[in-house]
Amino acid sequence: MLHHISYLDGSTRRLKPVNTVKYRCTIDMFIFGPLIQQMPISDLIEILLYVVGALLSAFLIALSISAYLKSGIKKLKYAIIAFSLFCAFLIYENIEHLYSFDNPFTDIIIPLTGLSILVFFFLAVVKRD
Numbered sequence: 001m002l003h004h005i006s007y008l009d010g011s012t013r014r015l016k017p018v019n020t021v022k023y024r025c026t027i028d029m030f031i032f033g034p035l036i037q038q039m040p041i042s043d044l045i046e047i048l049l050y051v052v053g054a055l056l057s058a059f060l061i062a063l064s065i066s067a068y069l070k071s072g073i074k075k076l077k078y079a080i081i082a083f084s085l086f087c088a089f090l091i092y093e094n095i096e097h098l099y100s101f102d103n104p105f106t107d108i109i110i111p112l113t114g115l116s117i118l119v120f121f122f123l124a125v126v127k128r129d
Contacts, residue, residue: 043097050094057087075124082120089113 061083068076089110096106 050090054090078120078124082117085117
């Protein structure tokens with residue numbers, strides 16, 4: 001016969017922990033932990049998106065340079081410039097967000113960079129060799 005053990009004690013419920021996990025404290029926790037805890041989650045996500053975008057654009061720069069060296073297609077130069085501008089744009093945006101630059105040139109640089117990226121991608125598509 002099976003006996004059922006109840007963890008109910010009168011009107012209160014006592015729960016026993018099933019499994020406890022012990023976390024190892026590393027040096028990263030001491031460096032990045034306080035920064036992450038002070039930052040709102042939306043800001044953290046925004047910074048991570050900037051970093052991922054910059055890494056992806058750096059990868060696309062390398063891929064475009066490799067394709068240009070193998071094929072010699074001159075239109076790829078415009079794509080390389082556009083990807084480079086996009087990478088610089090994302091890095092600048094991230095730095096501006098982290099350090100809150102109050103620079104009047106920022107209001108000119110950001111739209112000019114976006115326009116330049118569009119122009120170079122347009123040239124990469126329509127320009128003849």
